[in-house]
Amino acid sequence: MTPLSSQSTPLDAGWDIEQKEVLSALGKRKAIDKWFSWLALFAVVFSLFVLVVLLADVIIDGAPVLSWNFFTSFPSRRPADAGIVSALVGTVWVMVLVALFTFPIGVGAGIFLEEFVPDSLIAKAVEINISNLAGVPSIIYGLLGLQVFVRLLFVITQGRSVLSGALTLALLVLPIVIIATRESLRSIPSSLRQAGFALGATRWQVIRSHVFPLALPGILTGVILALSRAIGETAPLITIGALTYIPFLPELSLRGLQSPFTVLPIQIYNWVSRPQTEFHDLAAGAIIVLMVILLMMNATAIYLRNRFQK
Amino acid sequence: MVLNKKMLRLGYSSALVAVMASLAACGGGSQTAAPDAGTTETAAGSDVSGSVLVDGSSTVFPISEAMAEEFGAVNPDVAVTVGVSGTGGGFQKFCAGETDITGASRPISQEEIDLCAEGGIEYIELPIAFDGLTVVVNPENDFAQCLTIEELNTMWEPAAQGTITSWNQVRSDFPDAPLGLYGPGTDSGTYDFFMEAIGADGESRGDFTASEDDNVIVQGVSTDANGLGFFGLAYFVENQDRLKAVEIDNGDGCVAPSAETVADGTYQPLSRPEFIYVKQSVADDPAVAAFVDFYISPDNGYLVDEVGYVSVPSEINAKVIDRFANKTTGSVFNGGSPIGVKMDEVL
Numbered sequence: 001m002t003p004l005s006s007q008s009t010p011l012d013a014g015w016d017i018e019q020k021e022v023l024s025a026l027g028k029r030k031a032i033d034k035w036f037s038w039l040a041l042f043a044v045v046f047s048l049f050v051l052v053v054l055l056a057d058v059i060i061d062g063a064p065v066l067s068w069n070f071f072t073s074f075p076s077r078r079p080a081d082a083g084i085v086s087a088l089v090g091t092v093w094v095m096v097l098v099a100l101f102t103f104p105i106g107v108g109a110g111i112f113l114e115e116f117v118p119d120s121l122i123a124k125a126v127e128i129n130i131s132n133l134a135g136v137p138s139i140i141y142g143l144l145g146l147q148v149f150v151r152l153l154f155v156i157t158q159g160r161s162v163l164s165g166a167l168t169l170a171l172l173v174l175p176i177v178i179i180a181t182r183e184s185l186r187s188i189p190s191s192l193r194q195a196g197f198a199l200g201a202t203r204w205q206v207i208r209s210h211v212f213p214l215a216l217p218g219i220l221t222g223v224i225l226a227l228s229r230a231i232g233e234t235a236p237l238i239t240i241g242a243l244t245y246i247p248f249l250p251e252l253s254l255r256g257l258q259s260p261f262t263v264l265p266i267q268i269y270n271w272v273s274r275p276q277t278e279f280h281d282l283a284a285g286a287i288i289v290l291m292v293i294l295l296m297m298n299a300t301a302i303y304l305r306n307r308f309q310k
Numbered sequence: 311m312v313l314n315k316k317m318l319r320l321g322y323s324s325a326l327v328a329v330m331a332s333l334a335a336c337g338g339g340s341q342t343a344a345p346d347a348g349t350t351e352t353a354a355g356s357d358v359s360g361s362v363l364v365d366g367s368s369t370v371f372p373i374s375e376a377m378a379e380e381f382g383a384v385n386p387d388v389a390v391t392v393g394v395s396g397t398g399g400g401f402q403k404f405c406a407g408e409t410d411i412t413g414a415s416r417p418i419s420q421e422e423i424d425l426c427a428e429g430g431i432e433y434i435e436l437p438i439a440f441d442g443l444t445v446v447v448n449p450e451n452d453f454a455q456c457l458t459i460e461e462l463n464t465m466w467e468p469a470a471q472g473t474i475t476s477w478n479q480v481r482s483d484f485p486d487a488p489l490g491l492y493g494p495g496t497d498s499g500t501y502d503f504f505m506e507a508i509g510a511d512g513e514s515r516g517d518f519t520a521s522e523d524d525n526v527i528v529q530g531v532s533t534d535a536n537g538l539g540f541f542g543l544a545y546f547v548e549n550q551d552r553l554k555a556v557e558i559d560n561g562d563g564c565v566a567p568s569a570e571t572v573a574d575g576t577y578q579p580l581s582r583p584e585f586i587y588v589k590q591s592v593a594d595d596p597a598v599a600a601f602v603d604f605y606i607s608p609d610n611g612y613l614v615d616e617v618g619y620v621s622v623p624s625e626i627n628a629k630v631i632d633r634f635a636n637k638t639t640g641s642v643f644n645g646g647s648p649i650g651v652k653m654d655e656v657l
Contacts, residue, residue, distance in 0.1 A: 077376035077617050159408065160393075238394070241365070241403065245375045245392035247382045260391050270394065273523050274372065275548040275618055280525075 058291075062284030070285055074247050075267065079278030084286050087267035089249050090162070090242075091231065091293070093256070094263055097166030098173065098230050099223070106174050106226075107219055110181025115207055134175035141172040142239025150240050158258035160241035162250055165261060168236050173226035180222020184215040217305040224301035228294055234265040244270050264290045359387035360597025363409045366393075366400025367499060369542065370413030370584050372617040373439055374605075380613060381604045388597045397499045398422075401587075405429045410592050411602070414585045415441075415499035420645030432590035432639045436606060436630050437653055439619040442572035443504055443580040444546040445556040446528075450535045453477070453484050456557040456564035459579065462508040465491065465538070471515035477536065491518035492530040492539030498522065504540055506647050507579045528553065543567055544618025572620045579649050584619065590639050606630050622653075629657040 073083025113130075117123045145168030149157050157164040188211050196206035243262050250256035264286055271283035364374050371394050378390040395403060397414045404412035405426040418426070418435070426433060445462065447454050454477070461480050464470060477484040493514070494500045505512050519530055524541040531537040532552040546555050546567070557564035560578045571577035586605065592598045604610060611621030622630060642656040 074379075075375065076379055077372065077613070241393055241395065241408075243391045243393040244371065245378055246389075247378065247391075248389055270368075270371070273368065273525065275524065275542075275545040277548065 058284050058287050061281050062286075062288045065281050065285035066288065070282075071289075075245055075270075079276065079282055082279075082282055084264065084267055084289060086246050086249060087262050087264045087286065088289065090261035091263045091290075093162050093250055093261060094166045094169060095227060095231055097162065097257070098169045099227055101166065101170035102173055102177050102226065103223055105170075106177030106223070107181050109174075110178045110219070111185065111207060111212070113178070114182045114185040115203065115211070130175050130178055134179060137235075138172055138233055139235045139239060141168055142236030144168070144171065145236060145240045160243070160260055161258045162261045163257040164240055165237050165242055165263070168240055169230040169233060172233065172236060173230050176226040176229065177223050180226065181215075181219050184218030184222065185211060187218065188214050213308070217308045220304045220308070221301050224297055224304075228297055231290070231294060231297070232265055234263075234269055237263060237266060238269075242266055264293075357387075358385050358596045358600045360595060361389040361391070362411065362598050362601045364390060364392040364411045364413065364586075365395050365403055365409040366411075366413030366586075367397040367415045367584070368394045369397075369415040369441065369499065370438075370586065373584070373614055373619060374411075374413055374586070376613040376617050377601070377605045377610065380610065381601055384604075385597075385600060388601065390601055396497075398497075401425065404433070404587060404589065405431050407431055407589070410589050410595075410598050412587050414587060415582070416503055417583075417585065417643035417648055418587065418641050418645070423641065423645050433587040433641075434590055434593060434634055434637060434639055435641050436586050436588065436602070436634060437583040437622060437626065437657075438586050438605060438630070439584040439614045439621060440572050440581055441584055441619050442543040442567040442569075442577050443500065443507070443540055443582065444543050444567045445538065445540045445558065445580070446531050446546055446553040447538050447556055448531055448533075448535045449552065449554045451554065454538070454556055456559050458559040459508050459561075462558075463510055465489065466493075466505065466508060466514045466518075467510045468513050468515055471517050474515075487536045490530070490534040490537040491515075492527045492534075492537055493518050493520055494524065494527070494541060495520045495522045500541065503582050503647075503649075504580070507582075507649050542618070543569070543572065543620070547618060569615065569620045573623055575652075583648055583653060588634070590637060593634070593637055602634055606634060626653050626657065629654070633657060 069081075070083045071088065072085050073081060074086055075084075076082040113123065113126065117126075145164060149164040149167045150159050153164075157167070192210055192214075193206050196210055197203075201209075243260050244266055246260055246262055248259075250259040250261055268283045268286045268290070271279040271286065274280070364378065366374075371392060374392045378392055381388070381390060393409075397416060400409070400412040400414065401418060401422040402425070403409050405422060406429055418433070445457065457480075464480055465474060474480065475489055476486050477489050478486045480489070493504070496514075501514070502512055505514050519527075521527055521530075524545045527539040527541055528545055528549050531539040532549065538556075546553060555567050557566045558577065558580055559565075562576075565571050565577050567577050567580070572581045575581065586602075588598070588602055593602070606627065608624060608627050611627070614621040621627075643651065
């Protein structure tokens with residue numbers, strides 16, 4: 001728009017028209033803005049509503065079966081006597097082991113790929129492959145676990161054991177952990193690294209005392225989210241031959257690593273497919289337990305993040 | 311803070327090293343509970359110890375679970391574990407020698423017989439229960455009281471796909487109402503048996519609602535006024551208030567599915583035997599022998615009934631007990647189907 005508008009009338013007229021246009025367009029833009037915010041609100045309300053309905057359904061069915069007996073009994077053909085102790089202990093066993101395996105390997109691989117490997121074609125190929133691995137269906141990992149951990153490494157794992165299950169799930173979540181670690185490291189400004197190098201620090205020193213501590217909250221969140229995925233997996237564990245009924249618990253020793261096991265998702269799956277509705281209620285109860293464990297893990301992630309961020 | 315982190319790290323890494331080291335160390339060790347000796351007396355006795363690995367069909371699982379539970383109460387030193395790999399998956403593991411007993415909702419197939427021969431696994435085939443596949447309709451359906459095998463075949467055969475879509479195409483005096491079909495997934499033993507039994511050559515039309523979870527079929531038929539589905543008798547018994555069972559006419563009049571008609575052999579051809587296959591090489595193992603004796607004992611048939619199946623009639627059961635006592639190996643079906651086979655005669 002020309003600042004000399006006061007002289008000629010045609011320009012004035014033009015300015016008026018433009019202003020009108022702008023105003024009307026503004027109204028339209030504001031309407032779109034409002035419309036979009038309503039749409040977004042609807043998306044939130046809708047998904048929350050679905051979640052609340054699902055939760056309410058599960059809690060209404062499952063809450064009555066939650067009793068001390070439910071946590072301390074083995075599965076039974078009589079719904080009133082059935083419990084989840086073997087599945088619960090199995091789940092805890094497996095998750096602890098998965099965490100022990102994935103944290104050092106996944107985070108280590110992430111740091112190596114992000115901090116030590118120069119940007120090359122091979123690095124890119126590895127990166128793409130890891131991203132692809134993160135998307136491979138879990139049953140494929142089950143087949144791999146069956147062949148490698150259950151059959152080839154029988155001497156160490158003793159077949160369909162807690163250890164085989166944990167190793168299989170560890171493989172499943174490793175790509176997720178590696179990707180989360182790399183993302184987290186990438187978000188640390190490179191000026192920090194350069195400052196360290198300028199002061200004569202080695203790469204190891206820079207990572208250990210500056211980059212890694214800063215990236216840790218993000219890494220931990222990634223690891224725990226990965227574990228949250230592993231805890232709900234059924235297919236790969238059924239494939240490697242996790243059991244459904246075991247009348248004993250793995251002992252708390254290294255031998256326990258080689259003992260057969262079952263986990264909550266398998267128990268839930270089994271109960272859901274039974275004809276008797278009492279078993280469906282037991283499944284709902286087990287779902288509540290699994291959900292509480294999941295929420296506790298996520299709470300731990302948040303706690304750790306806040307703690308390390310200080 | 312620094313100290314904290316250091317301690318955490320130290321504890322963590324040393325724990326990991328310890329785990330790895332000792333695992334490798336005890337890797338060669340024997341399994342916790344795997345007795346080889348056969349010194350203890352056979353049959354049920356509370357001094358038997360050892361482990362029994364059971365796997366296989368999900369249909370047989372509730373029976374095995376009930377048996378394992380009650381057996382464990384009398385024999386606390388025997389660890390019986392039960393897995394669910396499906397009938398086919400169970401045979402894969404069984405023929406590779408990985409399990410002692412495998413449950414099956416159909417007889418061992420020719421391919422699996424070859425697989426076991428390859429693995430050098432000999433097996434004892436024991437029918438342990440019967441199940442009646444039940445054809446169900448919505449309670450509002452007042453016309454389909456009884457269906458013949460031919461009519462079921464008309465509905466389900468591959469040629470019916472896209473053409474048989476209304477009830478009056480099945481029988482002319484049925485109303486012109488859309489036919490809604492529900493059934494188990496194509497890789498389930500129940501599907502195989504049903505299609506074989508109605509003469510559809512083990513295959514069916516593709517345009518029906520398939521679900522691996524029978525409860526979904528219950529849900530489907532109970533909400534579709536013109537629906538029809540099939541599954542094991544137990545799923546009907548538990549849902550009698552919202553489903554109606556169709557009587558089956560095999561040429562000798564209409565027979566309703568029930569524990570009685572399945573047991574006395576009049577509910578044909580949709581009654582099917584359920585099996586366990588015991589690895590012959592471990593049949594002398596005191597733990598396995600005690601468990602199988604318990605499993606096939608007529609005193610424990612009530613457990614089969616309790617979980618929703620039909621226990622084996624006593625005259626057949628006596629032959630099953632003989633079969634295990636004599637360790638008769640092989641399958642009486644020779645890889646074929648059990649339809650029309652009189653268990654009483656072949657055992």
